[in-house]
Amino acid sequence: MRSLFRRENRLGLFVVAPFAAFVALFLIYPTLVVLYKAVTPGGTLGTDALQRALSGTYRTGFINSIALSGTSAIIGGIVGILLALTIKSLQRPRWLHSTLDSWSAVASQLGGVPLAFAFIATIGTQGILTKLLMNVGIDLKEYGVSATGFWGIVIVYLYFQIPLMFLVMMPAVSGLKETWREAAAIMGASPARYWRAVGIPILAPAALGGILLLFVNAFTAYATAYVLNSGGALVPLQIRFLLQGNVITGEEDLGNAIVAWVIALLLTSLLLMTLLQRRTLKWTSS
């Protein structure tokens, strides 16, 4: 950093300053204000708001959100890994890898309103799949599947979770050297043994990191959840209620406190994720 302030590098400062000011004003400042207000409810230092944010319906909200995000992250993570492994092992149609790669880059961004609509059209009460299955005597509702329920939302989230996991895992899976498998085989190890001793331990950090990312991704998803079930007891939807009703005194502190918890949760997950990714990088590039 010091060299930045040397005379010939004053240019660097000219470039960095507007960027830093921009980020500080629109990202750092609002965030710090929220965090500050969260620990000073009603103007005095205290954990009152932070405690309230984790009790009653808000506690339910956090539990639901964590369960939903966790479920979709784990299922999406497993399917994403299997997809990456399958693609790696099938070298035959050459277009397969590149197509799936591009498609994932697109689909991982396809959250939001249209996606929720697509699933309403598929497994909603009037959905095409619902009706088709009813035709052959299967009632999806009897199986607890509807676009607005827990499993319905999980199914919808998987639509962007699986491609995201595929994108995150593909480098690690590509980094699995064929010669590792061959070295294990020539030493007498069965494929199962290779996976247990080598394959899984090598993929594990990347896989855990990817699942954490998926968790964060699902936890903060708002549009899909809102369209599917705007009254659901999920943290993002509760934030909406607090935000729109913050004329009532005290509610504002509650909103700040919930956001503080959310940021803490995301920060922890993402720090863990970067640590795990660093380890993967070291292994697969050596």
Add this chain to the structure above:
Amino acid sequence: MANVDMIGIRKAFGASVALDDFTLNIASGELVCLLGPSGCGKTTALRILAGFEKADRGEVRVEGRDLANEPPEKRLFGMVFQDYSLFPNMTARQNIDFGLKVQKKSATERTSIIDRMIEVTALQEHADKFPHQMSGGQKQRVALARAIATSPRVLLLDEPLSALDAKVRETLRDEIRRLQLEIGVTTVFVTHDQHEALAIADRVGVMSNGRLEQLAPPRELYENPANAFVAGFIGTVNRLAAIGRSDGRWDILGRTVPGNRPAHEFITDVAAIRPEQLAIDPVTDGGASVVSVSFLGPITRVIIEDVQYGRVFADIISADASGLAPGQSVRVRLRDDVGEIVLIGEGE
């Protein structure tokens, strides 16, 4: 220890034939190098031996037993790969331990084997390091230790040194040979580096286009190449026209010498003449002139343009070359101590 026979192997990938009627017999305890340019089929041969590829035709036998239906896991071989292929999540010690664990050896036995392997490969300081903390040479030593720890019947080395830099390459090359002699394991060593092959092999198999061109001890390969490809691939060679005489000898570079096949009158053939078999006389009417002179230490490489033979390479003792300079008129001749020439032309 085991003798290995590959008999009449053919292997094609789609339209391109990687191995064609490939036969190789290796005696127990022997170190054979498969040498050839990339794409010549040498790695395919090794991978068929290891069981990673299935031959389209032909047999692989170890100790006389056909291995057709044995997967790599069952062959009891050891292998070292070009990219080291160490398991990145294990230390050097754990890497060596892997195969021993698979063999269900007792803990005490494993420890004693690992300790011995670490000692013979001089890895004491690195035993508890992970692969990403080691240099290329250290990693390949671990890979070697890992491959021989399980007492394999056959040791396979797939270009084990080509990712290393020159100095490490030479040291490790000699280390591999020393270890191989010590434990007496039958070894197949694939390489594209002729110096490596000539330096350590009992016999070298030169390959091209999926065929074994010649299988012979290094010295024989150099002095008596079977054909033009082998002559050209091993060392440097001048291809010079030799003219047949009725007495069965050949005229070349002002001398008349016998060849590895008899001459007939009026036929010409191509002789493989090594640069060190040539001498240069500084005369004005020799019909040749010096193009360049490169000092290479003990010897000096002189490139000459000869009116009759074209461009000729000659290696002469540096002490004798001090007077030579580009542009100088000279005569090229075959050295007096060359008793016989090797003919590599297409035929009679």
Add this chain to the structure above:
Amino acid sequence: MSMESVTALAPGHGDPAGPPPIDRGRRGVRPSSFIRWAFLIMVALYFVVPMLAMARFAFQNVPTALLTPEKIFTGWSMSGLWAALTDPQILNAAKTSVLLVVFAIILNLVLLVPLAIVTEVRSPQLRPFLTAFTLLPWVIPPIALVVGVAATFRATVPWFLASVFSLVPFYALWAMPFTYRALDAGLQAISARTLYEAARSMGASLGTIIFRVLLPNMRASMIAASGLTAAMVLGEFAFASLLLKTTLPTQMVTYERSDPRGGLALALFVMLLTALSLGLVVRSLRRRGLNVQTTGL
């Protein structure tokens, strides 16, 4: 030793023009390829069926509730899409969203192009800070930042939030990670540092280098960054909705309430358009050997 260095000069050195190097990399036939394909087909179905269902839903000629099981594959109509595409409120919202895209892209490039260049060619020590920064939008997503914005700007400068274009800086913010990544990848691909030093040694001024050498070479990454930004802005719902702004995504939800068929048709239309343009951007970049990280990580 000497041999090696001169071998290439040897007149008789056989140049074996063998077949292409097929020596390695292949392996024997694997079993269970049936299972792999079955799995792939199931995943493909999961991704395709909702799109087809959406299309069926959107292009029917009867009200949704009347779509009985028997009529499920008959009776098509584009009227829903036409109605939605000609709806004045939708058109207005679309115009707003396109303007938001343009402003966010401009703001992003103005802030980040100089920064990426300076980081690459003059001050690489800034790189760790910027890499750490690219994680920030994941930590502070729209749903969290909106509370902060309400707590600050709404209270102190209410006029700022009055306009829909107050969304621009925030959208630029969330687009920054992948914009920076794309620009950085582009600069590294052309080895900007070497180019810069070469141009410098020939006496070129900094301005000349930037405008004549670096910027023309960064066009691909700028297009990529812009494409990703566009996709993000055209899909962003949470922030706009919570600040009660009318953009294409929020208007789409409103419209769907009154006309589900038209709403779905419009959503499908927008989604296909986004996917298509994103796909083109990604593919064209891959062809240039640039790896796009849409996740911005």
